[in-house]
Amino acid sequence: TLSDKLDLVFKKLRGQGVMTEDNVKDALREVRLALLEADVNFKVVKDFVEKVRTRAVGTEVLQSLAPGQQVIKIVHDELVLLMGGSEDNSLDLAAKPPVAIMLVGLQGAGKTTSCGKLAKYLKGQRKKPLLVPADVYRPAAIEQLKVLGRQLDIEVFNSLATQKPLDICREAHRYATLNGFDVIIYDTAGRHQIDDYLMEELEGIRDELAPREILFVADAMTGQEAVNVAQGFNDRLGITGVILTKLDGDAKGGAALSIKAVTGKPVKFVGLGEKLDALDVFHADRLVSRILGMGDVLTLIEKAQSTFDEKEAARLQQKMKKSGGQFDLEDFRSQLQQIKKMGSLESIMNLIPGMGKAMKQMQGAQPSEKELKRIEAIIDSMTAKERANHTIINGSRRLRIAKGSGTSIQEVNQLLKRFTEAQKVVKQLQKMGPKGLMKGMKG
Ligand code: GDP
Numbered sequence: 309t310l311s312d313k314l315d316l317v318f319k320k321l322r323g324q325g326v327m328t329e330d331n332v333k334d335a336l337r338e339v340r341l342a343l344l345e346a347d348v349n350f351k352v353v354k355d356f357v358e359k360v361r362t363r364a365v366g367t368e369v370l371q372s373l374a375p376g377q378q379v380i381k382i383v384h385d386e387l388v389l390l391m392g393g394s395e396d397n398s399l400d401l402a403a404k405p406p407v408a409i410m411l412v413g414l415q416g417a418g419k420t421t422s423c424g425k426l427a428k429y430l431k432g433q434r435k436k437p438l439l440v441p442a443d444v445y446r447p448a449a450i451e452q453l454k455v456l457g458r459q460l461d462i463e464v465f466n467s468l469a470t471q472k473p474l475d476i477c478r479e480a481h482r483y484a485t486l487n488g489f490d491v492i493i494y495d496t497a498g499r500h501q502i503d504d505y506l507m508e509e510l511e512g513i514r515d516e517l518a519p520r521e522i523l524f525v526a527d528a529m530t531g532q533e534a535v536n537v538a539q540g541f542n543d544r545l546g547i548t549g550v551i552l553t554k555l556d557g558d559a560k561g562g563a564a565l566s567i568k569a570v571t572g573k574p575v576k577f578v579g580l581g582e583k584l585d586a587l588d589v590f591h592a593d594r595l596v597s598r599i600l601g602m603g604d605v606l607t608l609i610e611k612a613q614s615t616f617d618e619k620e621a622a623r624l625q626q627k628m629k630k631s632g633g634q635f636d637l638e639d640f641r642s643q644l645q646q647i648k649k650m651g652s653l654e655s656i657m658n659l660i661p662g663m664g665k666a667m668k669q670m671q672g673a674q675p676s677e678k679e680l681k682r683i684e685a686i687i688d689s690m691t692a693k694e695r696a697n698h699t700i701i702n703g704s705r706r707l708r709i710a711k712g713s714g715t716s717i718q719e720v721n722q723l724l725k726r727f728t729e730a731q732k733v734v735k736q737l738q739k740m741g742p743k744g745l746m747k748g749m750k751g
């Protein structure tokens with residue numbers, strides 16, 4: 309990580325007076341590379357590195373801190389400032405209901421999915437949202453939103469693909485007013501590129517329905533390109549904020565920094581998966597930690613806290629304590645059940661430093677629902693002794709377990725292999741120290 313690299317750069321410097329132009333040069337090169345790697349726009353990087361240089365040069369090298377850490381601290385603080393620091397980036401709903409929110413962005417960015425997530429989020433805040441499909445171009449776009457609405461038990465306005473988007477929004481607004489909805493969420497159409505015709509359509513909706521929020525939905529995976537597109541939408545529509553989607557993937561999220569730096573508009577939410585609860589309120593310091601390779605432990609712990617069964621966590625923790633960090637098949641089974649509740653395993657693992665990569669290495673580690681059932685069946689067919697100590701499961705036991713669970717020996721083998729991998733992961737999690745995962749889970 310950047311932190312390690314800077315420590316190396318500064319190894320010789322510890323306790324040697326002040327930082328000079330000369331000795332921060334190497335550090336800043338690492339900072340620049342890390343930011344570019346994280347998809348931060350190069351102009352933004354240039355200005356930023358200049359700022360850090362000014363602040364770092366002349367700083368006294370503290371005895372107690374490695375200079376690398378000192379620079380990391382400066383970089384971290386400046387990045388958080390660049391992202392708006394502690395500015396309030398919450399959704400602005402301070403208008404006469406029904407308050408309108410309009411989502412805009414390129415095709416495939418995640419608008420429709422984010423509409424669903426946002427509606428769920430608002431419902432959780434005791435609001436009554438109405439979802440409005442206003443994408444009449446993409447085949448089945450209306451149906452897509454209707455499906456989401458059904459899953460969430462949130463009403464979707466009955467638009468027809470033969471209507472004009474502006475007419476749909478106008479009618480939906482009237483409907484929402486008459487029926488006591490608090491919030492209207494307009495799901496608009498996208499294109500592969502910014503296009504004039506679409507912009508005119510969106511401007512028409514904006515001018516007539518005066519949405520309180522115009523949220524630009526940006527796909528974090530598109531990296532640098534997201535900045536230009538954001539600027540294009542902002543120039544035409546005057547966006548009020550950003551939803552950065554697909555941060556559960558490999559993208560480090562540097563696009564968020566660039567978008568904020570270039571448009572001045574805050575990121576309000578981040579999307580962390582395809583599921584409808586995979587939406588987080590944006591926290592600048594967490595994104596910055598992610599960009600600097602410090603992992604997103606805070607988000608993880610919060611997420612774990614809200615879904616992890618407390619009793620189960622306590623049981624597991626008790627057990628870990630007793631056995632000095634050992635973890636058996638019984639625990640593995642209940643972990644899988646907890647993970648099912650928390651959302652995708654991958655999205656959780658990506659939040660832990662270094663864990664995203666570890667997960668990729670243990671190929672196919674994320675079980676599907678069906679696999680999960682099979683795994684549970686296999687573990688159910690074991691004796692308590694076997695669950696407590698998998699090393700006793702020899703060939704004949706494997707055969708018996710396979711028969712008992714209606715699976716094959718290969719599947720039993722595969723599970724045991726996967727389990728030993730999970731054991732390793734658990735050991736790593738344990739290394740996270742007293743502030744580690746289990747504590748976070750227990751709340
Ligand atoms: P739209 O064209 O902008 O409306 O985009 P959609 O909402 O239809 O999303 C396009 C694809 O991206 C779908 O397959 C979504 O499931 C997926 N998607 C949306 N948000 C996220 C996210 O935060 N993470 C991941 N992994 N996929 C997402």
Ligand code: MG
Nearest residue numbers: 419420443449
């Ligand atoms: Mg859509």
